[in-house]
Amino acid sequence: MIQELNERSREIFRVIVETYMATGEPVGSRTLSKLGTLDLSPASIRNVMADLMDAGLLYAPHVSAGRLPTQAGMQFFVDGLLEVGNLTEAERADIKARCSMNGKNIEEALTEASSMLSGLSNCASLVLAPKSDSPIRQIEFVQLGVGRGLVIIVTADGLVENRTIELPARLSPSALQEASNYMNQRLMGKTLSEAREDIRKELESHQAALDELTSSVVESGLASWGGKETLIVRGHANLLQDVQALEDLEKIKELFDSLEARRERLKLLELAESGDGVRIFIGAENNLFSLSGTSMIISPYQNSRNQVVGAVGVIGPTRLNYARIIPMVDYTARVIGRLLD
Structure with missing residues (x-):
């Protein structure tokens, strides 16, 4: 009809x-x-x-x-x-400037992008940062103190991730350097998922020419790097502005709790991948948002190999300003994709 x-x-x-x-x-x-x-x-x-x-x-x-x-x-x-509007040149320049690296690593730039979208849309925003499935450029172990260290991994896509790990208390600086050298030799031109199994087999069969302390550092480094997606959400409070009933408040909280679950992050990426460009989900059309009565505008972004690795979006009430926010999300996704080139 x-x-x-x-x-x-x-x-x-x-x-x-x-x-x-x-x-x-x-x-x-x-x-x-x-x-x-x-x-x-x-x-x-x-x-x-x-x-x-x-x-x-x-x-x-x-x-x-x-x-x-x-x-x-x-x-x-x-x-x-709906008649979708166009961003002005000034708005495009502002988004591009605020999503630039400028001394930031990729995760910091993505966090800034999420904050920027939240501010411009007056809604909650999300950026699903990519899991690292690009070749590793460099890995380093750094001692932070007794029993604590940092593993720093830089990918070919420019993603920099730091993870705190536990270290043996009697570890020497030379053992840390040896662990770094060992990992870098085996990760050259490979993704971590490709190299992880080979390294683990070497360690288990004692084929690796590493002493016990260095082996424990390598194992800690492998365990710390799960290749999981990171969800960056900003502007939670914006969704609560129009909430009148306590029941609605609980539904909004349920939504954000769901977004923290990894299975829901994967669903977000699948939703973004399943369409061409920006996708819009309103209320019950998607189970994730049916309870909260909210809508989502989401767009995937790609790495330099044209692979969809993440998504950027805005969550707001069903009466949000679609005409303004759709081009904003679309352009932000394209800018983020260029950061990964």
Whole structure:
């Protein structure tokens, strides 16, 4: 039935959704007639609104209230009626500048990108940082103190990751250097996942020419590097601004708890990969967001080998400013992808 809507019905529906997104309130026929853009009587508008309700695009939150778009209605609006805006040159320059490396490692740049998106959209933002599946450029072990050390891994894509590890208390600086040399020799031109199994087999069969202390450092380094995705979320508080009921607050908390689970991070990446460019998920269309009543705009980004390695997105209420945020997410994803070249 949605496909059968005539031009007048589509125009009335578009005005209803745009008015709702601007005010957050139910929209009535009198309100629409007073806007002066439809040139229809309240009675004619009410008839069309009744048809839109029958089509599943509108619903009445209360008997005497105006109408609100359903989640299906919002999806219909976004897919077929939304006019997406363009970023200005100044906005593009600002995003590019704030997502630049400029002395930062890739994770710091991604964190800045997430903060930037949250600020510009006034919503929560997320950046799914890539797991390291690119060749390792360098690995170093650094002693921090008695029993504690740092393993620093730099990938060919420019990702720098630091992990704290436990070290034997009687470890000498030369053993740390030996462990670094050993790892670098075997990781040259390989991903860590490719090299990990060979190194482990050498250590288990005692073929590696390493003493016991150095072997323990290498094993700690391998264990610390799981190649897991990192989810960077900023602007949690922005999602709570319109929350009135305690029940809604709990749903928002559930959403962020779910995002922290690795299985959900993988689902996010799968969602982003399954489409071409920016994807939009509204409410119950995706199980992750159905409980919280929120929407997500998400776009994947690629590394220098044209592989999708992460995603960037914005989470907000279903009435968020799609026309402004969609190009913002799209451009940010492309800028982040260029950082990995």
